[in-house]
Amino acid sequence: MERIEGSQWCTKVEAAWNPKWIGTMRCRELRVSGDRLEVLTPWRQMPNWPATTRSIITFERDTPNPAR
Secondary structure (H helix, E strand, C coil): CEEEECCEEEEECCCCCCHHHCCCEEEEEEEEECCEEEEECCCEECCCCCCEECCEEEEECCCCCCCC
16 A cells, blocks of 8 residues: 655555564655655664664666667
8 A cells, every 4th residue: 555645655564674664654755856756764763873864765767778
């Protein structure tokens, strides 16, 4: 189950490094700029890192290649 709410992408977690997340709904911020889409996690304290962090995944649209 997935949905978009404003600039948030929400999905039901089916697999995760943290077993407590499985079966829960998690929302991530979306940012679109030109051919790029960024998915950002909320700021959080990780058990294996001393600082407050967030993850950002960037997707970039592939430009068509006429030689293919």
